[in-house]
Amino acid sequence: MKNKGITIFLIALAVIIVIIIVNEYLSDKPDKGKPNPYQYSVEEFKKIDPSLIRYKESVNFRIGFDNPAAIAIYNDTIYAAGDDIIKIIDLKGTLSGQINLPVSPHTLKVFNDKIFFAAGNRLFVYNMSDESTSEWEPLEELSFITAIAANANDIFIADAGNRRVVRYSPEGHLISVFDGKAEEGALHGFIIPSAYFDIEINDEGKLWIVNPGMHSLENYTFEGQLRSHWKHASMKTEGFSGCCNPAFFTFLSDGRFVTSEKGLVRIKTYKVSGEFEGVVAAPDKFIEDGHAPDIAADSKNNIYAMDFDKKVIRVFNPVD
Amino acid sequence: MKRKLLYIFLTFIFCITALTSYSQQQRFPKPEFSSGYEQPDVVTPEPRSGGFEYLDVAVLLVVLSLAAWFALRKRSRQGILWLSVFTLVYFGFYRNGCICSVGSFQNITLSFFDAGYSVSISTLLFFLLPLIFALFFGRVFCAGACPLGAIQDLLIVKPLSLPKWLNKTLGLIPYIYLALAVLFAATGTDFIVCRYDPFVGIFRMDAKFHMIVLGISFLLMGMFVARPYCRFLCPYGVLLSWMSRFSKWHLTITPSLCIKCKLCTTSCPFDAIDFPVNEKEIVQSGPGTKKFIVYAMLIPLWIVAGAFVGERSHLYLSRANQNVYLAELLISDPEIKNDPDNIDVQTFLESGKTMETLVEEAEVMRGQFKTGSMIAGGFIGLVIGLTLINTTVFRKRQDYVPHRGNCLSCGRCMDYCPVEK
Numbered sequence: 189m190k191n192k193g194i195t196i197f198l199i200a201l202a203v204i205i206v207i208i209i210v211n212e213y214l215s216d217k218p219d220k221g222k223p224n225p226y227q228y229s230v231e232e233f234k235k236i237d238p239s240l241i242r243y244k245e246s247v248n249f250r251i252g253f254d255n256p257a258a259i260a261i262y263n264d265t266i267y268a269a270g271d272d273i274i275k276i277i278d279l280k281g282t283l284s285g286q287i288n289l290p291v292s293p294h295t296l297k298v299f300n301d302k303i304f305f306a307a308g309n310r311l312f313v314y315n316m317s318d319e320s321t322s323e324w325e326p327l328e329e330l331s332f333i334t335a336i337a338a339n340a341n342d343i344f345i346a347d348a349g350n351r352r353v354v355r356y357s358p359e360g361h362l363i364s365v366f367d368g369k370a371e372e373g374a375l376h377g378f379i380i381p382s383a384y385f386d387i388e389i390n391d392e393g394k395l396w397i398v399n400p401g402m403h404s405l406e407n408y409t410f411e412g413q414l415r416s417h418w419k420h421a422s423m424k425t426e427g428f429s430g431c432c433n434p435a436f437f438t439f440l441s442d443g444r445f446v447t448s449e450k451g452l453v454r455i456k457t458y459k460v461s462g463e464f465e466g467v468v469a470a471p472d473k474f475i476e477d478g479h480a481p482d483i484a485a486d487s488k489n490n491i492y493a494m495d496f497d498k499k500v501i502r503v504f505n506p507v508d
Numbered sequence: 509m510k511r512k513l514l515y516i517f518l519t520f521i522f523c524i525t526a527l528t529s530y531s532q533q534q535r536f537p538k539p540e541f542s543s544g545y546e547q548p549d550v551v552t553p554e555p556r557s558g559g560f561e562y563l564d565v566a567v568l569l570v571v572l573s574l575a576a577w578f579a580l581r582k583r584s585r586q587g588i589l590w591l592s593v594f595t596l597v598y599f600g601f602y603r604n605g606c607i608c609s610v611g612s613f614q615n616i617t618l619s620f621f622d623a624g625y626s627v628s629i630s631t632l633l634f635f636l637l638p639l640i641f642a643l644f645f646g647r648v649f650c651a652g653a654c655p656l657g658a659i660q661d662l663l664i665v666k667p668l669s670l671p672k673w674l675n676k677t678l679g680l681i682p683y684i685y686l687a688l689a690v691l692f693a694a695t696g697t698d699f700i701v702c703r704y705d706p707f708v709g710i711f712r713m714d715a716k717f718h719m720i721v722l723g724i725s726f727l728l729m730g731m732f733v734a735r736p737y738c739r740f741l742c743p744y745g746v747l748l749s750w751m752s753r754f755s756k757w758h759l760t761i762t763p764s765l766c767i768k769c770k771l772c773t774t775s776c777p778f779d780a781i782d783f784p785v786n787e788k789e790i791v792q793s794g795p796g797t798k799k800f801i802v803y804a805m806l807i808p809l810w811i812v813a814g815a816f817v818g819e820r821s822h823l824y825l826s827r828a829n830q831n832v833y834l835a836e837l838l839i840s841d842p843e844i845k846n847d848p849d850n851i852d853v854q855t856f857l858e859s860g861k862t863m864e865t866l867v868e869e870a871e872v873m874r875g876q877f878k879t880g881s882m883i884a885g886g887f888i889g890l891v892i893g894l895t896l897i898n899t900t901v902f903r904k905r906q907d908y909v910p911h912r913g914n915c916l917s918c919g920r921c922m923d924y925c926p927v928e929k
């Protein structure tokens with residue numbers, strides 16, 4: 189037979205081709221699936237070097253909320269919001285007062301004798317002196333207020349729904365709005381993939397805003413001009429990871445930052461410069477796939493974390 | 509002239525490279541989480557942004573026009589060869605075999621059956637342009653514009669002539685593949701032509717090992733059986749072949765009158781040259797008309813038989829659909845829900861979809877497969893019937909001519925013809 193060798197070679201190739209195609213057709217089925225080769229395991233990142241842990245958990249306060257929502261500290265008094273109540277608690281955990289609200293708030297801020305709280309696109313002010321509640325002009329329907337910052341002359345709210353910050357006068361007049369974008373399009377603006385968008389004014393009167401999609405904390409003038417920022421995008425302990433972190437932040441009395449993260453739930457402190465300092469609570473302190481706790485700090489730099497999963501306020505004291 | 513061509517070719521490649529680096533600068537960088545995690549590569553290359561997808565269409569149009577010009581006017585095998593080198597580099601290695609006319613009919617099919625799926629203008633043009641060119645100039649797409657064809661064409665070493673019966677039998681496979689590909693695409697099950705594309709893994713250099721072996725096997729086979737994928741698998745080739753049979757103009761072996769020197773008889777590596785037919789021999793060969801009538805009467809039977817086989821196999825075929833397979837699996841083996849490593853099952857469980865919905869969807873899908881398999885089977889039966897009829901039909905032919913349906917317009921035979929223009 190002419191070309192016998194070639195014919196055998198061709199038949200062998202034809203057999204290989206058929207086997208590969210049939211095998212490919214039969215193998216890609218749910219019960220024949222191999223373990224996901226791209227499984228993203230974060231277990232390794234949950235481990236924290238013990239020498240980095242600078243805080244120790246001391247006590248827990250049961251707050252009795254079905255749906256705890258937010259925590260704030262003003263003049264060393266804890267204001268805890270949940271359900272449709274704000275509870276006023278001293279630093280030892282003793283309940284000293286309670287305010288019933290017309291709505292279930294999502295966030296709150298206390299300044300002077302006023303408690304600002306928000307639910308959805310509605311912003312309310314509770315006046316502690318005359319115990320009256322007033323509501324400001326609600327924002328657009330898409331708005332979702334996630335945080336409030338206040339000083340004597342300005343109130344800022346973080347509107348995650350519209351990825352912007354709105355500035356008000358203390359009387360509730362809208363002064364301005366900014367979205368963190370520079371005129372020339374050089375800056376991204378606020379990147380808010382989920383409803384976590386925190387804002388604070390520190391003791392020096394500086395406005396700091398989380399840009400969670402950028403894993404950064406950004407300092408803006410009250411007019412909305414970016415002044416400085418620091419960022420740490422990393423899976424490692426010193427950085428922020430996932431789509432959007434940190435979820436919450438607050439300041440210690442000396443201006444250092446305390447951050448709370450979701451996904452890999454943990455609380456950490458950063459120096460004023462933004463340099464990583466230490467860990468307050470490691471991921472193993474929280475339940476698997478838990479929520480980022482809201483945080484607040486007292487004048488002695490103790491940190492109070494509202495644990496939404498365990499429905500308690502957890503107190504962490506500095507070790508040294 | 510050759511130098512000029514080479515110059516144009518290299519200039520074009522340079523422009524394309526410059527455009528690429530520009531377009532890449534526009535992309536937003538992947539986030540870096542510094543975790544050491546290896547991100548899976550996307551299965552298909554990233555879609556072209558903005559006007560770049562139209563650049564591909566423009567390149568295809570230019571290549572098709574040049575191929576038609578080289579094959580019909582210039583009669584230059586050399587030109588077609590260089591064109592296929594360009595196609596291999598551009599549409600193959602640079603564009604990663606995507607977007608590709610060969611698989612585009614699946615997108616078009618799905619868009620007909622799924623209201624939520626639409627195809628871009630560029631996909632539509634990639635599907636239509638080669639067919640339109642085939643209708644006017646023959647399969648010039650196969651000659652110079654198809655990267656799958658080009659990679660095989662350049663590796664033909666010692667093409668063997670296959671026996672007619674084998675050519676005809678293997679030639680049925682593309683019809684079966686086409687019918688199945690349309691069925692799978694119409695039901696939104698899979699784009700099998702893309703999935704089993706043997707060369708795309710070589711173009712992208714990222715295929716699974718066995719798919720690389722598949723590609724290499726085809727290439728090795730192609731050393732002796734020229735362009736095996738094009739001739740015995742390519743479903744798009746079926747559509748091109750249909751168009752080409754009615755083409756207004758077509759490549760000819762001789763530029764003038766055929767002098768029957770027979771020099772071209774062994775030139776075609778694809779057995780696509782039809783020889784002159786001796787009428788006397790036909791008359792002597794027996795009762796062709798009788799055979800024709802019998803085969804023609806058998807066609808409805810072939811169709812019914814095909815539809816029957818289709819109906820019988822629809823259950824098996826429908827299992828290729830994720831919903832059907834998953835529903836059957838979860839019913840027959842409920843324990844699998846507890847297997848945390850089973851990604852498909854876990855994905856279903858986490859989707860929030862209820863078992864009832866899944867079963868309902870699977871039943872609808874099975875119904876679609878039943879109808880589709882019967883139509884596909886009937887179509888294959890019809891093709892078999894017509895192929896048999898074809899064996900009884902003799903067309904009067906005095907010259908050596910390319911078979912309009914099978915000729916890939918590669919231009920090799922033209923070089924063998926001693927007749928001057």
Ligand code: SF4
Pocket residue numbers: 759775776777778779780781909910911914915916917918919920921922
């Ligand atoms: S042009 Fe057609 S007939 Fe001529 S060698 Fe090529 S495929 Fe064969």
